[in-house]
Amino acid sequence: MRALQDCPPLSQEEARRFGRHLILPEFGSEGQRRLKAGSVLLVGVGGLGSPAALYLAAAGVGRIGLVDADRVEETNLQRQVAHGRASLGRPKTESAAARMRDLNPGVSIERHDTFLTAENALDLIGRYDVVIDGTDNFPTRYLVNDACVRLGKPNVFGGVLRFDGQLSVFDARHGPCYRCLFPSPPPVELAPNCAEAGVLGVLPGVIGALQATEAIKLLTGLGAPLIGSMLVYDGLDLSFDRVAIAKDPACPCCSRPPGEIVLKAEAMACAAPAPGRRIAPADLRARLAGGDAPLLLDVRNPPEWAGGIIPGAALLPRAEIEAALAELPDGAAPLPGHPLAGIPRDREVVVYCQGGLRSAAVIRALAAAGHPASRLLDLEGGFSAWDGPVARPVPEAAG
Amino acid sequence: MPVIQVPSALRRYTGQQARIPVAGATVADALDNLVEAAPEMRNHLFAAGALRPFVLVSRNGQDIRLLQGLGTPVAGDDEIRILASIAGG
Ligand SMILES: [Zn+2]
DSSP: OOOOOGGGOOHHHHHHHHHHHHTSSHHHHHHHHHHHHHHEEEEESTTTHHHHHHHHHHTTTTTEEEEOOOBBOGGGGTTTTOOOOOTTSSSSSHHHHHHHHHHHHTTTEEEOOOOOOOHHHHHHHOSSSSSEESSSSSHHHHHHHHHHHHTOOOOEEEEBTTTTTEEEOOOOTTTTTTTHHOSSSSGGGGOHHHHHHHHHHHHHHHHHHHHHHHHHHHHHSSOOOBBTEEEETTTTTTEEEEEEEOOOOOOOOTTTTGGGGOOOOOOOOOOOOOOEEEEEEHHHHHHHHHHHHOOOEHHHHEETTTTTTTOOOOOOHHHHHHHHHHHSOOOOOOOTTTTTTTTTTSSSEEEEEEEHHHHHHHHOOOTTTTTOOOEEEETTGGGGOSSOOOOOOOOOOOO | OOOEOOOOOGGGGTTTTTTOOOOOOOOHHHHHHHHHHHHHHHHHEEEEEEEOEEEEEETTTTEEEEEEEEOOBBBOOOOOOOOOOOOOO
């Protein structure tokens, strides 16, 4: 929290606009001046970052940074309320910044159209007072944590999946860090993301608004930040529970002197190295054009197919493949009529998902079930990296 | 009997049940009884007999690492909560 003499006074217009804050005795013009002098970095402007960005801009935080390299897609709009149909295909930072400026033209918005990386994390995070972690993947979450511990910045953590939410404030100067709780991420096959496991659209709204609340408390010194506790939200029971958590004296990150913390990209550990081979999008494109077409297997979920598939691909979600494999006797080849009978063992099969995590898991599972690994190819970068022809899936026949 | 609270991401292993009453004098006993009843859960919770690094277990609102770890005693209507690390945003 800043000393009051370092915080600029409020203009008449600001005093009017933020009147409902000023009238709160605990908040007052002092709190508003501290917000105006304060800065927050939002890492991710998706489900969690959307409400956080809107509320922090509306509340009068002086400077807000947005880190996100993604563009707005139609499937985002079920929960990412900072964006809209008008910004489909536009960078998320651009879309969110426009909504934030409309709410409060006085806020200074800094767009960083990039992924957070081990190379840029210290520079980006170092420019702000508070970080809000609203990313959608484990490697970035560990990177945010390690950079915040190294720089001595508070990290307002939020995570969502299905109907569950988690919230905490990690500040290694006063309590545990993310690695004290979870020293390392789960292997890919045990870590479904929202695209695979689903998420109730309003859930990140609940957790993202709480992250904004904690950021405002940290900037103004109001109340007690959620340090040393994890808030656990269950949307099905509508319960909020708190779990007391403590600093781990052997934490792989915050038990070390901050200057010795080295940022590195946390690879998603796999239970075993992925069998099979990889194929670059350009090579697949050439093979499709040359008539030497392998079988294509799209293991994403039906809503993702609606956005386009590689022409000719067979569609079978990862979850269905894994369920079918689980029912198959060990090593047995699927019989005709079995859901997996359409995945030939005597032909090359190119497996792809959106980003490459699920396809790797499917290849591991197929290989473990006796499918010749040498005939399984993983499309590098998944559909996101595909720059060849795209088809609309054929709707399933009625009945 | 103590009750284990299962997060929604792991309820596919418990027939969608959220709260599972289990016998046991310690957290370890209770979790053993849980994975006996829901064997697919074992791989998610344990590796080499230890809790996996992306799983947190609490008793009555306290991380068991603040208590006696897996040896933390449980009795009566104590609540054991499994928290799995989630990254969605
Ligand atoms: Zn730590």
